[in-house]
Amino acid sequence: MLLVFLPIYIWADEGMWLPCCLSKQTKQVMKDMGLNLTPRQLYNPGGAALSNAVVSFGGFCSGVVVSPDGLVFTNHHCGFDAIRQHSTVKHDYLRNGFVADSLSDELPNPDLFVSFLVRTEDVTERILQALPQDVTEDNRSLIVDSLSTLIADEAVKNDTLLRAVVSSFYAGNEYYLSVYKDYYDVRLVYAPPSSVGKFGGDTDNWVWPRHTGDFSVFRIYADTHNEPAAYSKDNVPYHPDYYAPISLAGYKEGSFCMTMGYPGTTSRYLSSYGVEERMNADNMARIDVRAIKQAIWKDAMEKSDAVRIKYASKYAQSANYWKNSIGMNQSIKKLNIIGKKRRLEHQLTEWIHRKPEERNKYAGILTELEDSYRNRYKNARAMAYFGECFANGPELVTAAWSVLNFDFEAEKSVLEERVRQLLELYANIDLDIDKKVFVAMLKEYAAVVEPESLSETYATIEKKFKGDYQAYVDDLYSHTELDTPRGFERVVKKDSTYVLFEDPAISFVIDMLVKSYELSAAADDDNMKIEKNERLLNEAVREMESDKDFYPDANSTMRFSFGMIGGYSPKDALEYTYYTTIKGIFDKIREYKGDSDFEVIPSVIDLLENRDFGRYAAEDGNMNVCFISDNDITGGNSGSGMFNGNGELIGLAFDGNWEAMSSDIIYEPNLQRCIGVDIRYVLYMIEKYGKSTRLINELKLVE
Template sequence: FAPPSSVGKFGWDTDNWMWPRHTGDFCVFRIYANTKNGPADYSPDNVPYHPEYVAPISLDGYKEGSFCMTLGYPGSTERYLSSYGIEEMMNGINQAMIDVRGVKQAIWKREMDRRPDIRIKYASKYDESSNYWKNSIGTNKAIKHLKVLEKKRAAETALREWIQSHPEEREKLLRLFSSLELDYSNRRETNRALAYFGESFINGPELVQLALEILNFDFEAEEKQVVSRIKRLLEKYDNLDTAIDKEVFAAMLKEFQTKVDKKYLPAMYEKIDTLYNGNIQAYVDSLYATFSITSPKGLKRFLERDTTYNLFEDPAISLSLDLIVKYYEMNQSISGVSEQIEQGERLFNAAMRRMYADRNFYPDANSTMRLSFGTVDGYSPFDGATYDYYTTVKGIFEKVKEHAGDIDFAVQPELLDLLSSGDFGRYANEQGDMSVCFISNNDITGGNSGSAMFNSKGELLGLAFDGNWEAMSSDIVFEPDLQRCIGVDVRYMLFIMEKYGKAGRLIEELKIGR
């Protein structure tokens, strides 16, 4: 079961990373197994999987101060990074995401708003792109607002003094900070160019992404894997609108050219200058008129390894090879200094731990399973403002009215009628209303979306799906007074499934408490 996008993406970019929130971001899957309850390929004889234990679902809800824990797979954090590394992140990958994705997404969104078919095709990739685009905006703002760099530099000053006062440390780390500063300075320009390169081309036009995937296609893998990858390629082709992608490609070429020194321009720019008199649009028009890898015939010839079809003569493949060469060349030029930075950051981190040997240092997130515990709790983002710890359907109606005419806040009339009826049954909160989202001070980061949120009995309260705007620098520093984990209330999920989706059969399969 999945809710309509008016529920699952209510508010879209406007509300992304924001609180108060009214988004029902969830989906439910049934897992199938063979008749012995083991893993199996698809078969009509498969049966629903029955695990040894199923987490019960709580309908009792929560109060401010209630215990809450999350269990999931956070991506990665850099909580122990030096101030030099944070500066590089702000001006490099974060700014590249802000600039480049902003251009690309504006084109996508314009067409998504114009055409319902494009909105459906591009919804997932738009979400994937915009999520970290807005995250980067918020992160850079939070770093400045919370004075993260100043705090880091103060800690580094204290470490310098500690090193100077300990002869054994001074001997080992005499040049630690001067080396880190010099090394980061030596790779600054190229590292920034690499960030813009990755966003403009490798994560930019889908034609390039598809060509790169074809270049990396492994025909020697197991047949099942080959079939699976072919299927993904075909799906990517199905969702690719070449007219939109062509406009994106032209915009990416212009954006990259304005953001980096000409020494970082790949070979295609020389081709644009010599063969097309510097006319980027003419080059892109020619490219999209002559490539064949995304046409049914071209893909078929490639996938069947047609010996009369020279893959490397396809202009999209040739272009991608040029990009790979340039990307490798840029990476190689800073590989030595990057190794020195990695070593310097390790020495810096180890010295901090020795200086504060009496403290506990938890490890950075690294995409492995993590448990975080805390409490359901509101917060005060700035003077004079206090945010409650949960939202209700009342906020949905307020936002629909406030953003009248905005498709990102449009909700089906029948759903609004259902929510306005007040007939929430056993899913109502203590006040008889319908809770939608809630917040806790649990520690989460990118990758945690979908993490289960439990109460002290191990009963499911909801699913984590976002963080809050005021603490967007949380990947670098945890701010306990500000950082909040946003989750969708499981009661809202069940209500949408049963009353709106008419999926009562799924409710029957769940282990629900009072």
């Protein structure tokens, strides 16, 4: 029966906890489960601690520093775009892998940075005290934003190398300041072949059992004072004040396991009505639209290595959360998540009725949430499809939007970086593919939304092109100057013969912006009511269960989770063990013969067949590849270190499991698992495949 109220009753291994703010209850649970470190060894602003070795990698993944010279371990899929950018048909690092034989061979990545957390501070009281008693929701947002900016600016005013952010927690009931130091010179050091780092591809994504060597290696560089600096040949390896030791002892079922990283977003306290909208609007738009776009991309990628390299990263990023959305919707239905939410909300309603002092504050919030979500559903669904079809659709639209919003008044360094990013975008567009995507997106959007959600472009297509989407797209691409960088160059040179706002690509973007604004504005009132009542719902649930130990939803701030290594039973009569070995790689190669997701290059097969595992072998002499624990995980956790009770690295988290894809909404303790790559397999591939003993020698290995 406890499963009905999972958002209230927090299980020992559930939660994404703030390192700064552990309760006595949580500390004791961790100790009882097997953690041998003190709280100050986990998080200690101004001193050495395990959290100092954990980085936000690029703002979208996590990583862990593992050497005194700034080596960072993260996932292969986190480093995938950087690996792709350095790849060519001649030097195909995606297919064959990459190893730098010396510091001078390590490859810079202008778009990458890592962030170290300096400190976290609770600023809730300062912000909430500034809010007038009867403030409207829109004014509340303005005040919170203004005060958050002021607090962040104050925190870094004496140190220009720091960055500060105030983030909302518990749906806006609490606020915390996080101060970071960012390093911008991050170089690629090692990447396994994709047939290791991406083994299983889309087929195995979010699935256990897994056999993916999902890792890559980078190095942080700094100036001669060990401070952040833009890329320079004069920079030197960064020297951290703490780096993670690595265990070669492995793990057993029931072993303590802790992850530390930067999980992106969860919605554990979201109302049942919010879950319904997410299913039927956001997730369905992602499922429907990306399936169409990815099919076009994949067909072209399979016909050309040059296209494959151009589109590999885009395809992987798109497919990742496409499959996630499919699994989430299936899990929400199968596990009756909405029913569980409704029962919780019924319990809350009864509690409110029993508490006269709470009636004025909380009475009606669920009714208003139901009404507001219902009122905005049509526009929310249209906006979701709009975003997937156009904002996240044809790359010509992305390029045109970038040119339209280009800030020519920015500082020189910022200007140069944005020009570089724009040219990089153009370098990776195939116009024939993009036209196919454009036509498909126009058709799909028109097919799924109400007529009033269509922009003026559709009237033009009907009138001028007799409803022929292909004819419209062909005409647009033949007349725009923005299908290549030449249009941007004409703007830069102030070419008087070129009027940017008359370019058909810009006209399309502006038309889309107008319609987007109309759709958004139509839902403004309901948006404000939803924001307010979701916040009150969050507050009410925590008040009702004030004796419980709550954790906030993930919001890209540093968190850790703790749990145990162990298998699970996804359904009757089926039991999954807690680790996989290289035997499963060969089994899948045979089972999926001819499937590109399971193709392994001969040099890797030869290595694995040789079975020279050395000190990286498990106790039984085999090579473990992946393992699972019941740690809490979501997007952004990819690359998080998985640590034993002594704070030694035993793996890198890279995925959740299919049966618990609704975990962003409710944690299911019997089903949810965190999938990690065994650190011994990582080291084996570095030393035996990459023959890079120089990297192994940097590490602190605990035998």
